[in-house]
Amino acid sequence: MKVTILQFPGTNCEYDTQNAFKSLGAETEILWHKEESVPSDTDLLVVAGGFSYGDYLRSGAIAKFSPVMKAVINYANNGGKVLGICNGFQVLTEAGLLPGALKRNESLHFLSKHHNLKVVNNDNIFLEKLHNGDVVNVPIAHHDGNYYIDEKGLKELYANNQILLKYCDESGNEKNPNGSVDSIAGVCNKERNVFGLMPHPERAMEKILGSDDGIKMLQGFLEA
């Protein structure tokens, strides 16, 4: 299992992500954004979190024109598995690989804390280790995590089971930290090979750091 992790100027979660997948037994490689191809032995491509290009213009807006992104789009369109975490989710929506967009948090504050998430659809390789309704506790750390999609798009997400995770309290009741439409924290594409979420499963790998729920989430990719 080989995990390739993208690095743009301003990315800051690539080493946490590498550490997380290494601890699960995967081989990893960090790929600089100037590269024009995705290593051919890649089983999973991760667009890691951070602040690519300083979030200038809009979060993820400049990164989508980095040389590597053409290869990423090809990789995804050919069925390659892609996971975008936080800024990576923003990059994937900007690049048109995932539906919707991420707006400024409704409170206008940067949010950095642990949050509970409810599994909404486990009918995909990412969350297949979990059950629908399971609650996981994972850190969030974002300023632009307010997921927006228009009504028509939202209906499609529901119809195709594309909503992966929703923000909730510890009993699984919806609880919305940032104003996201229907408390959505993560989605996938129709084909179920591109995944994006604002929370950071790679920061929830050890109990001593508050939670190891990220293991159950990321493990899905390893056994696929």
Place this chain on the structure above:
Amino acid sequence: MMKAIVNVFLKAGVLDSQGKAVHHALASLHFDNVSNVRVGKQIIFSLDEKEEKKAMADVTKMCEELLANTVIEDYTIELVK
């Protein structure tokens, strides 16, 4: 040479939290006559182009591809000779 002025705002119907916060702040300064506050951004640049039609086509493409995210934002273009 032409000057292009691009204004980008959240679409009508997409909640503008910054506009709302500014509205509240103005109200706290007792400007009770204010409504519909929207916060957007303005991008200004020079364009080495003589023909207005071509300039408009170029700037429209820039907006669609980069300057605005049309999932959530609308844009207006003004060209000044």
